Amino acid sequence: MAERGTLTAEHLEQLKSIVGAEYVFTDEESFQKYGRDETENLLFYPEVVVKPRTTEEISAIMRLCHENYIPVTPRGAGTGLSGGALPHLGGVLISTERLNSILEIDERNLQVTTEPGVITEILQTAVREKGLFYPPDPSSRGSCFIGGNIAENSGGPKAVKYGVVRDYVLNLEVVLPTGEVIWTGSNVLKNSTGYNLTQLMVGSEGTLGIVTKIVLRLIPHPKFDLLMLVPFQSLEKAGEAVSAIFRAGFTPSALELVEIDALRIVSAFVDSSAVPLTPDTEAHLIIEVDGNHMETLMAEMEAIAGLLTEYECGEIYFADDAQQKAELWKMRRRVAEAVKIAGYTIEEDTVVPRADLPALIRGVKAIGANYNFHAVCYGHAGDGNLHIRIKKEGTVNSQDDPEVVAGLRDLFALVYDLKGTISGEHGIGLIQKGFMDIVFNETQFRLMRSIKKVFDPHNILNAGKIFDA
């Protein structure tokens, strides 16, 4: 265990001189707000919340904390689902909310340079106005920060066609735990120059550095899209249909699965009576295609619909106009929030090879029955990425319930057997690290811990996330 320093009154004064006294907070309200994220009901107070504005200020904070072995937790918008932003060791919480400028939209090169505290949807809208497209959009895109998306290597519904965050990151300015500042790469589409520090940083959950500038590649925005909702009598059949679509040569721009329980809950929650819920249905697929030629899309959608009849689908609902599409997407995007409120507090983020979704779904149901919890499934079926929400009477946090923990160990063992893994887009953070031994062996842990030490010799930056040092 590394040495751990204590935050003193003198350190507080130094923090104030770095960022200005008005951006240093030690009040109860700030601790309540910055001590949580969207992960279950966990709360940890930091010792101080600071809100720097610049790379240089973050660098100065890190130098101070590095020299004094003070724990630092970086935080975006706090929408994370694995506890990555929770200040579980106290110390200094650095909010990136004031680094919130889009610095340049480079229309010549189809790139955008942004600070990390920009809300993902604001970034998407800004580039959309130039006809450009930044596809990765987690369900929380209306509130999450692009910096947090990079920390967790977020995905979202478009990933099935367009890839995840890591596929768009070209270059990052990063403040290292020592306070040093580097760029990880270059603003180019191809790079075989040295080790890929950019990709090492993406998805490292704020444990290797604090990202302060981001260069993303963009693509031309597709002109049209079509959307449909397809009911299935059997959840497994829905899962089988997913891989059939790809095997037939189609690549939808979204291919989401929502189990009927989840859809009923969210449907009431957002009052989306416009979207029909067929009786005798176990699950729905939401399928979108996009492109620049409407006729091509119509033909594709028809061909996919034809294929689905082989998997016992019910009557297909086509979202006809922009409003119906928005309605349907709103429902999908708010599933997690709605089912959480309905008592499904534990969210898992399993991912398996696409064709093994039916096996995963069967496994989830069996494991739930064994360990006395109820699970609803939804998520990015096209990627094999299934979110599983768990409700167990009397349970608030998964960490506290031995039966839930045992069930999750069975679930992750199944996922590993299927050549999948624990997290597809939410990260490991604080709450999943106890399961990492299921998918990593001692050699892999040694490599990751040693890499952490290369970047953070004093183990101060988001220490104890992903794994214990």
Next chain:
Amino acid sequence: MAERGTLTAEHLEQLKSIVGAEYVFTDEESFQKYGRDETENLLFYPEVVVKPRTTEEISAIMRLCHENYIPVTPRGAGTGLSGGALPHLGGVLISTERLNSILEIDERNLQVTTEPGVITEILQTAVREKGLFYPPDPSSRGSCFIGGNIAENSGGPKAVKYGVVRDYVLNLEVVLPTGEVIWTGSNVLKNSTGYNLTQLMVGSEGTLGIVTKIVLRLIPHPKFDLLMLVPFQSLEKAGEAVSAIFRAGFTPSALELVEIDALRIVSAFVDSSAVPLTPDTEAHLIIEVDGNHMETLMAEMEAIAGLLTEYECGEIYFADDAQQKAELWKMRRRVAEAVKIAGYTIEEDTVVPRADLPALIRGVKAIGANYNFHAVCYGHAGDGNLHIRIKKEGTVNSQDDPEVVAGLRDLFALVYDLKGTISGEHGIGLIQKGFMDIVFNETQFRLMRSIKKVFDPHNILNAGKIFDA
């Protein structure tokens, strides 16, 4: 400088007992063959060449060499252009040529699992027979190994639409320099579970481990493609046209630039009289579009052709049938070989943001004039990745000529100013490492050297490539 062991007669016996005496070579002919790659005219003799068949054999070799501090150079097909496979420290050369099986084509999940010694084109053909597509195809695809492609993070002409090798690698089995064997990830499309060891391995040029199994994602093969050759009176105008195509919302499946000198040389070399070379031309663009709907492609090609008239292009040649397409691609693929034979021995692999190609091209010509060498440019213009072949009378290897080295330093400084970098797809290897200080500072070097040390504490595996430890 780390300790360095000597290969003894006893070690040779141990190597024979690991792989079988018939796969251990110390003859002159083997040293001549395995002492070279396609990089200029460099030759370094290893002390022994071994040809293992399995992961276990490679692991045993690495344990032996790790314990005895013996340098090891891993080698694919030896088609590299940066000297990555050259055994410049002597020691053991491990050829992966016998790990040459495609292990599984998973049509359910659109994945392939292969050994590293499979020729890239053979892999592409095998998956094509199942209607699947593995897009990255370096010009050397007919002879290079997929393992080497992973070591260098290769690209090729399709990268502009489909991405480079790293975009297709899901999971790798790797023998570490210590002899330990790990898998770097999972067989899934999205992964936020721990540090991205897979992407750290891709492009690490055989310095962090020897890849022994590879899981690649595949995509449905597009049904149709169209190809055209477009002459430009001005090289710069051709460069400007490239970014205009993307700004207009098109994403060609290939967008190559070839300067007229290079095209004349290769045209004579392969006797491609079928492809017309217009007079008063400085450069050509080769433009391909692909997709599943021929009418859409025809409309796209026409629209692109229309756009190009604004950039003073000459008469466009449309490759009408499969044979004309093959002829044109053959010409493009053999440019490097042809110009090398014509005396352009030094190949650079610069990459800049796409719209800055004209600035790079102007710079190349000016630098060549300053330092008395002649340069021809060609490459993957759509990615901003320009290969520059240099010919200087009386020069054989770039390392030997101070004027060439000074000119290259100017060139890379320009590239860095344009926010580009030294290598887009060939790697740094042995011959570019002297220029790394132009694009990396001491902090970045420290991180990379420390990561190398995490994986290879005795600094034996491809030591002295990319950077000195």
